[in-house]
Amino acid sequence: MQYISRLVLTLLMLVLSSSLFASPDPARLQLASVNAMIVDLKTDELLYQKNPDAVVPIASVSKLMTALVTLDAHLPMNERIPIEVRDSVHMQNVISRIRIGSELPREDVLHLALMASENRAATALAHAYPGGYFAFVRAMNEKAQALGMTSTRFVEPTGLSHFNVSTARDLVRLIRAAREYPAVRQMTTSSKMDARFQRPRYILAFYNTNRLVNRDNWNILLSKTGYIDEAGRCLVMLSRIGNRDVAMVFLDSFGKRSHIGDAGRVRRWLETGVGGEVPRSAARYEREKNRAGRSATLLADKSR
Structure with a gap:
């Protein structure tokens, strides 16, 4: 009898442990983002995907590549560089609190580009690159190819252009590469x-565009947001959830907070197996996007 009791207890413990470490059912996760991918980077396990190979604009998520190219150049980070935008057609009439011509150490310029998604800062990094702005953009595309991001293309360093495109799958590769840069991890998660600034002297306060970095119940290791009309709300993030290092990519999410909501739904899904419901407006937006995509495909087929 005692042997049978021990056997039942052992079997029960095995069932409980397997349920704790098993991946939750992807069918139970609903997201507001049109394109998404979730990967455990410790095990390389694909946890969830939704239109992972759709090539779409990525907005300021582009600045992660801007950071990698800047850091790969091994330029002096304490060198003061001027805020310049002259070679970027996309920066014409873009509003910023940073004054053109003022100077800031390269390290701080990079910090502003990553944390606060400052477009003038990202453009200044390109202007201060060996060979100048256009050499910097070429280096962004070369880096993308080196990382195996075969569906990714950059035309400028900020993400303001909707011709900066990628896929959820490629952006997981970018997260995987970016986490190897301590400066990127630190800058993207600072609050x-x-x-x-100098010439002239002035001080400005900047804040992280991802509100989750300020929440004690999140352990965020890397983060970048993005938005332009053509891209919708975008978020790429690496977060430690339980014993997993989870790479999350959310692209083309409708509504100011829906990409943040998607991150919360993923965490709840990983912790409990339940993903929660998306807002009706987001679901309607996705249906309209899918319908527009099918119509465009039909038109393309007819034009061949």
């Missing part, structure tokens, strides 16, 4: 920075 605030006081930038001290």
Whole structure:
């Protein structure tokens, strides 16, 4: 009798442990983002995907590649560089609190580009690159190819252009590469920075565009948001959830907070197996996007 009791207890423990470490059912996860991919980077396990190979605009997520190209150049990070935008057609009439011509250490310029998604900062990094702005953009595309991001293309360093495109699958590769850069991890997850400019002297406070970095119940290792009309709300993030290092890519999400909501749904799904419901407006947006995509495909087929 005692042997049978021990056997039942052992079997029960095995069932419980397997349920704790098993991946939850992807069918139970609903997301507001049109394109998404979730991967456990510790095990390389694909946890969830939704239109992972659709080539779409990625907005300011582009700045992660801007950071990698800047850091790969091994330029002096304490060198003060001027804020310049002259060679970028996409920066014409773009509003910013940063004054053209003012100077800031390269490290701080990179910090602003990543944390606060400052477009003038990202453009200044390109202008201060060996060979200049256009050499920088070429280096972005070369880096993408080197990382195996075969569906990715950049035409400028900020993400303001809808011709900066990628896929959810490619952006998981970018997260995997970016996590190897300590500066990127630190800058993308910091909450605030006081930038001290010279020529002229002034101080401005900047904040992280991802509100989740300020929440104690999140352990975020890397983060970047993005938005333009053509891209919708975008978020790429690496977060430790339980014993997993989870790479999350959310592209083309409708509504100001829906990409943040998707991150919460993924965490709840990983922790409990339940993903929650998306707002009706987001679901309607996705249906309209899918319908528009099918119509465009039909038109393309007829034109061949």
